Amino acid sequence: MRKLLTIFCISISLLNCSQAPNQETGWQLNFLDEFDTFNEDNWQDQMLWVNNEDQCYLPNGEHGTREVSNGTLKVRVIDLRDKQPCDNMSKTGEKKPDTQYVAGRIASKNKKEFIKGKWTARLRVKNSGQAGMFPAWWLLGALNNEPPVQEANETVCWPMEGSGELDIFEHHSDGGPDHFAARVIKSLGHCDGGDWQAEMAVEKADLDQFNDFSVEWLNNDIIFRLNEKEIYRLEDQGDEYPEPFFAILNFAKINDSPMTMNWEMEVDWVKHEVWAD
Known part of the structure; x- marks a missing residue:
């Protein structure tokens, strides 16, 4: 696994890299997880039922739905073959029906939340294109009112300001x-009113290999990149998403097509950077 700390911490104590003084302009690291362990200071499992998805999200990596090993995070969808009860709830209090599919979803909610800056993850998806696959690396506004609601200010409905959404990588x-999509969800000005297509780019990538997927706020533009190459820019829209965001890594199943194998998204690292003038 590439060790990003060596890039940012030359001649600086590795024990306190994130506090190192900014000696140059440009992007400066302020958060990095290289998944040597599952760090509960950075992530929590997120169990909820959204978008009428077919899977049940499980905590603690049950049935291998999430695993940290050999320096990477694996987020999986597993076919248990027999339907099982699911305790995932929708934001309106509906219980997910029984399902034979279980999956992993982790979020930095109330752990690592940042206003603007640049988020990047290095990841791959094996055997992409199978019917029903929906792995994602994305951001959600920290005032979102979907489960788990843990703070008094988590009252804002999607995708209103405070609960905005930026999708850095989605493979449908x-x-x-x-292929993958990168987008922001355009708010239509009311709860649950979001346009998924208006501000979206679809790009090709070899998903079986590791790639770097990022989004950044820069000079009031929102810029999406693949391996540091710009693929999509939304000009003068940065201030439309001023809230702190948390990051999500999940693998969903979006229809009732049978699975021929378990699905896996493997994540090498996640980082956030801030711009230093």
Whole structure:
């Protein structure tokens, strides 16, 4: 696994890299998780039922739904073959029906939340394009009112300001293998009113190999990058998303197609940076 600390911490104590003084302009690291362990100071499991998805999210990596090993995080969808009860709840209090599919979803909610800056993850998805696949790396506004609600100010409905959404990487199986979407969800000005298509780019990538997927706020633009190459820019829209955001890594199953194998998204690292003038 590439050790990013060596890039940012030359001649600086590795024990306190994030506090190192900014000696140059540009992006400066303020958060990095290289998944040597599952760090509960950075992440929590998030169990909820959204978008009528077919899977049940499980805590603590049950049934192998999330695992940290050999320096990477694995987030999986597992077919248990037999339907099991699921305690995931929707934001309106509905209980997820029994399902044979279980999955992993982790969030930095109330752990690592940042206003603007630059988020990047290095990840891959094996055997992309299978029917029903929906792995994602994305951001959600920290005032969002979906489970778990842990702070008094988590009252804002999606996708209103405070609960905005930026999708840095989504692989939707309907488009076939080796592609992904990057987007912001355009708010239509009311609860649950979001346009998924208006501000979206679809790009090709070899998803079986590790790639770096990022989004940044820079000069009031929002810029999406693949391996540091700009793929999509929303000009003068940065201030439309001023709230702190937390990060989510999850693997969903979005239709009732049978699985021929377990699905896995493997994540090498996640980082956040801030711009220093």
